[in-house]
Amino acid sequence: MKKLSFLLMMTVALFVLAACSGSGEEEGSAAANSVEASDEKIELTYWYAWGDKIGENNENLVKQFNESQDKIHVTAEFQGSYDELHAKTQAAFAAGNAPEVTQNEIASIGTFAKSGMTQDLTSFVEGDQEINMDDFNPGLMGNSYVDDKLYGLPYLRSTPILYMNTTMAEEVGLDLAGPQNWEEFQEYAEAFTNEEGRVGMSMAIDIWFYEAFIAQAGGSTMNEDSTEVTFNSEEGAAAYDLWRNMSKEGTLKLNSGTEAGEKARQDFVNGHAGMHFASTADLSYLLQLAEEQGFELNTYFMPSGKEAKVPTGGANLVMTSGLEEEKQQAAWEFIKFMTATEQTVYASEFTGYLPSRVSAAESEEMQALYEEKPQFKVAVDQLQNGNARPMAEEYPEIAKILVDEMTRGALDESIPTEDVLNAAAEKADALLK
Incomplete structure (x- = not known):
């Protein structure tokens, strides 16, 4: 579906609210009353x-x-x-x-x-x-x-969690306890990767996953007051560099676009990736798909960086x-x-x-x-x-800006990480102001 302009919808909505403001209704005035019986x-x-x-x-x-x-x-x-x-x-x-x-x-x-x-x-x-x-x-x-x-x-x-194909992990000699931190995550990804095109991890370039990694690095995407973005920081660069470096090494496949999440899931289900980041909400469905494909899977905490953090x-x-x-x-x-x-x-x-x-x-x-x-x-x-996730009114647009810039950086390895994040921050700050 073609996305509607956020600012346009907000403007129209405010006009509707203004038109309705004279109705005399009191918000929540019937909170203590039960629904009365009626013929219909x-x-x-x-x-x-x-x-x-x-x-x-x-x-x-x-x-x-x-x-x-x-x-x-x-x-x-x-x-x-x-x-x-x-x-x-x-x-x-x-x-x-x-x-x-x-x-x-x-x-x-x-x-x-x-x-x-x-x-x-x-x-x-x-x-x-x-x-x-x-x-x-x-x-x-x-x-x-x-x-x-x-x-x-x-x-x-939900929270994002790590899914791992434990049948595949056994085949390549990995400890089924799973990766506990970023270093072990890279080691597991390398062990899963082979010359036939299989990668350690296939994942979407997704704001939710980036929130997890930047928090693990000790940072955040916005300050506590939601007045400015903070992802163009040392912590933000560390999180994004982890993705970019693993992508360059061929152990991590970064998917972009509207079908990015589905592409990552299919890579995991079809045995083209050993690990997968997804919501816990996908658990029942992924267990079903794993059974149909004939492999065992297990779930794990997100690997930690300096801290063990995860967004809800x-x-x-x-x-x-x-x-x-x-x-x-x-x-x-x-x-x-x-x-x-x-x-x-x-x-x-x-x-x-x-x-x-x-x-x-x-x-x-x-x-x-x-x-x-x-x-x-x-x-x-x-x-x-x-x-908790940031709730600034502009955050949905800021998230889109950041994902677009990170996608640009993933497609063009010559762009420095600092430039990618600063470009996104400049656009986001303009939106906040």
């Missing part, structure tokens, strides 16, 4: 990202919600990747036909909240005695608040703003259901996403799963190293 069901639309097992999970949970009560009916609609979902949501909001509930990838929570497209949920929580906010994993709450107000509840949350990811559920009181309360009931302990357990077992509730992680079902398939527990344990 309240109809809600829910938009979600990603297909395969993730899509099945969304459709299954919505079906469960519809069957659990007779007052609300939710229609689930697939909208593509996070970028596509966000662009479609912005366009639909500007046109006045946005879904009542949707997903915000966590780095975009601030963008949607500050532009007025999503509902402040603080009063809903304060007026609802059924929900226990202390039960949500604290490591996943950093991207839920904007200006100390709650705008989303953790739903399908995935999506929070949000309510779009400007809804009538009846639909507000219906949307809140749906969000509560989707993020409740039982549904969190189901989603984690079905996909591999992190259990966002402490009660879910400690449940008998999840403990039994971890005993049977320890690959599912790796991301949960790695959450101790988790970082």
